Amino acid sequence: MAQLSITLCRQLARARREKGMTQSALALAVGCKQSAISMLESGQPEKLSQEAVGKIAALLEVPLESPSSPSSVLCPPSSGSFPSHSFCPSASCASNVPYAVAGELLFWPRPQPASAGGKHCAYCGEVLERQCPHCGATATAGACCPACGGAKVTNTLPAEIDGEAWAAQRRREIAEWKSLVT
Numbered sequence: 001m002a003q004l005s006i007t008l009c010r011q012l013a014r015a016r017r018e019k020g021m022t023q024s025a026l027a028l029a030v031g032c033k034q035s036a037i038s039m040l041e042s043g044q045p046e047k048l049s050q051e052a053v054g055k056i057a058a059l060l061e062v063p064l065e066s067p068s069s070p071s072s073v074l075c076p077p078s079s080g081s082f083p084s085h086s087f088c089p090s091a092s093c094a095s096n097v098p099y100a101v102a103g104e105l106l107f108w109p110r111p112q113p114a115s116a117g118g119k120h121c122a123y124c125g126e127v128l129e130r131q132c133p134h135c136g137a138t139a140t141a142g143a144c145c146p147a148c149g150g151a152k153v154t155n156t157l158p159a160e161i162d163g164e165a166w167a168a169q170r171r172r173e174i175a176e177w178k179s180l181v182t
C-alpha cells in the first residue's frame, strides 16, 4: 500500500483539477475505484498500491519523491510480470485514453472485454493487435512496448492539434461515454 505525504496528496488533487479531469476519469485510466482517488485526495492513499500512485502521479505529471519521470511510469521497463494484453491500434478509438506527456501524446489502451471474442475491438471494431508495431514483442498493459519503449498506439492525429487540450477533452468524452453505457 502507498505512503504519501499529505502535501503530495493535495498536489495530486490540484493537478487533477487543473487538468480538467474528473476523479472517475482518473480512476478509469489507472484501473482503480473512484472512491480510492477520493480517499487519496483527502490524504488517505492506503487503498491504492504504490504502482497505482505512480501511474496517477505520472498521468498528472506530479513528481513523486522518487526520481521517476512521467514517461518511465507510463512506459514501465519490462519486468515480465504483466500479462499479455491486446489493444486497439486506432488512435481515435475510445478504448485508448490519451495523455500528453512532455508535449507528446501517449495512448493508454484499456483492456478489451474477453467476451468480445478477442479479435476485434469491443469499442470500434478494429482488428486488435497483440504485438508491438515496432519490434513485435508481446504487448503488455501500459502505453508503451516493454521491450523497445515505442508507443503501442501510433498517434495518427493531425500535427496541428494541441495534444494536451485534445487529450483533456478526449478524456472527458470517454468518461461521459462510459457513464452512459455502464
Ligand SMILES: [Zn+2]
Residues within 6 Å of the ligand: 088, 089, 090, 093, 094, 095, 121, 122, 123, 124, 125, 126
Ligand atoms: Zn477500437
Ligand SMILES: [Zn+2]
Residues within 6 Å of the ligand: 132, 133, 134, 135, 136, 137, 145, 146, 147, 148, 149, 150
Ligand atoms: Zn517494441
